[in-house]
Amino acid sequence: xxxxxxxxxxxxxxxxxxxxxxxxxxxxxxxxxxxxxxxxxxxxxxxxxxxxxxxxxxxxxxxxxxxxxxxxxxxxxxxxxxxxxxxxxxxxxxxxxxxxxxxxxxxxxxxxxxxxxxxxxxxxxxxxxxxxxxxxxxxxxxxxxxxxxxxxxxxxxxxxxxxxxxxxxxxxxxxxxxxx
Amino acid sequence: xxxxxxxxxxxxxxxxxxxxxxxxxxxxxxxxxxxxxxxxxxxxxxxxxxxxxxxxxxxxxxxxxxxxxxxxxxxxxxxxxxxxxxxxxxxxxxxxxxxxxxxxxxxxxxxxxxxxxxxxxxxxxxxxxxxxxxxxxxxxxxxxxxxxxxxxxxxxxxxxxxxxxxxxxxxxxxxxxxxxxxxxxxxxxxxxx
Numbered sequence: 261x262x263x264x265x266x267x268x269x270x271x272x273x274x275x276x277x278x279x280x281x282x283x284x285x286x287x288x289x290x291x292x293x294x295x296x297x298x299x300x301x302x303x304x305x306x307x308x309x310x311x312x313x314x315x316x317x318x319x320x321x322x323x324x325x326x327x328x329x330x331x332x333x334x335x336x337x338x339x340x341x342x343x344x345x346x347x348x349x350x351x352x353x354x355x356x357x358x359x360x361x362x363x364x365x366x367x368x369x370x371x372x373x374x375x376x377x378x379x380x381x382x383x384x385x386x387x388x389x390x391x392x393x394x395x396x397x398x399x400x401x402x403x404x405x406x407x408x409x410x411x412x413x414x415x416x417x418x419x420x421x422x423x424x425x426x427x428x429x430x431x432x433x434x435x436x437x438x439x440x
Numbered sequence: 441x442x443x444x445x446x447x448x449x450x451x452x453x454x455x456x457x458x459x460x461x462x463x464x465x466x467x468x469x470x471x472x473x474x475x476x477x478x479x480x481x482x483x484x485x486x487x488x489x490x491x492x493x494x495x496x497x498x499x500x501x502x503x504x505x506x507x508x509x510x511x512x513x514x515x516x517x518x519x520x521x522x523x524x525x526x527x528x529x530x531x532x533x534x535x536x537x538x539x540x541x542x543x544x545x546x547x548x549x550x551x552x553x554x555x556x557x558x559x560x561x562x563x564x565x566x567x568x569x570x571x572x573x574x575x576x577x578x579x580x581x582x583x584x585x586x587x588x589x590x591x592x593x594x595x596x597x598x599x600x601x602x603x604x605x606x607x608x609x610x611x612x613x614x615x616x617x618x619x620x621x622x623x624x625x626x627x628x629x630x631x632x633x
Contacts, residue, residue: 339564406614407489
């Protein structure tokens with residue numbers, strides 16, 4: 261009977277070790293993703309260093325599903341730059357181009373007007389009611405780099421949550437079932 | 441220990457003789473190969489995108505621009521006290537040298553830039569355009585200002601200003617570039633008209 265107990269113990273320890281290994285490797289994946297994201301936040305100085313374009317208002321430059329890399333530096337905002345801004349009362353930030361800039365002599369504050377390249381008029385209709393200009397605090401960052409198509413993954417996942425759950429489930433299953 | 445467990449079919453995979461087998465099976469499984477192929481493909485694609493973006497640095501563009509203020513159509517003070525001017529412009533430019541094989545489009549715009557006692561910088565876009573290809577990069581255009589030229593205040597009479605042609609190069613992938621040509625020495629009329 262001794263050898264049965266011994267083998268059961270060895271199996272138990274093996275399984276615990278395996279489960280632990282898998283938990284650790286899963287944790288490694290999650291934390292390394294978090295590390296990359298936080299490092300990007302530090303480097304770019306922007307709250308969300310990577311954004312996905314959701315609308316066609318900047319076509320043909322940026323299409324729906326493209327990815328933009330943002331950078332938030334102390335440099336003053338100038339006309340022509342593509343900025344990402346938040347408007348009070350709107351959840352989703354907007355990516356548009358600056359067409360007018362007025363910078364104060366004494367305080368250095370800026371009044372900025374934006375417009376989508378593909379839109380007919382400027383963005384005053386999109387701003388909060390009665391708002392004529394964007395200020396510095398509305399602006400989350402400026403677009404510095406560009407990668408096409410990659411953002412479709414995010415768009416599909418947010419618009420069809422089932423696919424997200426299937427994908428997460430499949431990945432989880434893969435991690436659990438994989439032996440190494 | 442090996443002999444003990446070899447007797448049990450279920451556990452055979454768990455320990456050393458079976459373990460190498462199951463690992464072996466894993467390494468040549470569909471999932472493993474698909475994963476390896478995908479990782480390789482994505483790595484190569486990312487590398488190619490980065491290299492395509494880097495080749496843009498070898499291009500030393502020499503664009504030229506010439507702008508003439510053809511006419512001041514009208515010039516007045518709005519009821520709220522801000523000066524507004526409407527003008528007709530003749531713009532000619534040759535931006536062909538900006539295009540490389542990684543260029544998707546060039547966004548070009550002409551801005552009036554001036555300083556007032558209140559504002560250290562005012563930039564007002566007067567005209568802009570999207571150039572989709574090298575063939576369209578040498579152009580001449582006669583236009584009135586596309587966006588309203590309105591000052592913050594009433595400082596435009598006799599104001600000296602620069603007209604600056606800015607361009608933003610949008611790549612097919614990678615880093616975006618921007619530069620400008622400043623054309624100084626333009627002056628608005630002394631009186632409203």
